[in-house]
Amino acid sequence: MKPCLYFSVYLHFLILSAMSLQAVFFDVDGTLANTEKDGHRVAFNKAFTELKLNWQWDAAIYGELLKIAGGKERLRHFIETRLNEEVTKYDVIEIHKVKTRHYTELLKTGAIPLRKGIHRLLKELKSAGVRMAIVTTTTPANVEALLEGTLNHDSESFFEFIAAGDIVPHKKPAPDIYQYALDQARLNAGDCIAIEDSDNGIRAAEGAGLKTVITVNDYTKTHDFSKADLVVSDAGEPGEPFTVLSGNPFNCSMLDFNLLQKISQT
Numbered sequence: 001m002k003p004c005l006y007f008s009v010y011l012h013f014l015i016l017s018a019m020s021l022q023a024v025f026f027d028v029d030g031t032l033a034n035t036e037k038d039g040h041r042v043a044f045n046k047a048f049t050e051l052k053l054n055w056q057w058d059a060a061i062y063g064e065l066l067k068i069a070g071g072k073e074r075l076r077h078f079i080e081t082r083l084n085e086e087v088t089k090y091d092v093i094e095i096h097k098v099k100t101r102h103y104t105e106l107l108k109t110g111a112i113p114l115r116k117g118i119h120r121l122l123k124e125l126k127s128a129g130v131r132m133a134i135v136t137t138t139t140p141a142n143v144e145a146l147l148e149g150t151l152n153h154d155s156e157s158f159f160e161f162i163a164a165g166d167i168v169p170h171k172k173p174a175p176d177i178y179q180y181a182l183d184q185a186r187l188n189a190g191d192c193i194a195i196e197d198s199d200n201g202i203r204a205a206e207g208a209g210l211k212t213v214i215t216v217n218d219y220t221k222t223h224d225f226s227k228a229d230l231v232v233s234d235a236g237e238p239g240e241p242f243t244v245l246s247g248n249p250f251n252c253s254m255l256d257f258n259l260l261q262k263i264s265q266t
């Protein structure tokens, strides 16, 4: 090979390795943990009972209501489209506050664990020097309760910041919360990867220009993930490989630094 070709190959390698993965942004509900059916839904129902509202959301109804991101927004959608009533008839903020109290009490007990492979992945990315943050629609107190119930006080050592809930004007699927996180981290979208579970999530991440890895769950496995870089059953563990639903796993069998690095360089 001519020397100039050697140099251009070496330069290409340098550029690629320089474009290393800087940060991973983690969604919470359905991604860090399967919190929706046995967490949020249960807390909503407890709030309805406490406030003597004769509403109860079963798993199927809740799955349909989940297309609306945000608990307050979901409540308003339910009142308008299922009850066909005026939202102003109810104090949605108060109902949501009671729900959040029930939810945080439940999560602090550790009732809902992190999903398979998540704790391993967090530790691995931390060892590799990859920055991490949380990017979620849920209420910040809910995130703290999940982290307290699963990681104790270890969580501060993983996540630089928590971008959550009403901190932005428009929730997922709008890209606002991911754009906010990029601004907070002072990073470009190309330096980061989002890990999500739902169509609202991937639309938000892709809308902010991030590559996205999806770990599906029962509520989201039929969603449209055609724009995802990789769709898998879960993060996987050594000896417990993930199932690849679409995308290139680069011969890997679980989400790890090596795989995410390769995806970030595509």
Ligand code: XBP
Pocket: 027, 028, 029, 030, 036, 040, 068, 069, 070, 071, 072, 135, 136, 137, 138, 139, 142, 172, 198, 201
């Ligand atoms: C999922 C959501 C949240 C939760 C409920 O968030 O849409 O609204 O369902 O939490 P993500 P709140 O997948 O982005 O983590 O009631 O606090 O909104």
Ligand code: MG
Pocket: 027, 028, 029, 030, 031, 196, 197, 198, 201
């Ligand atoms: Mg989610």
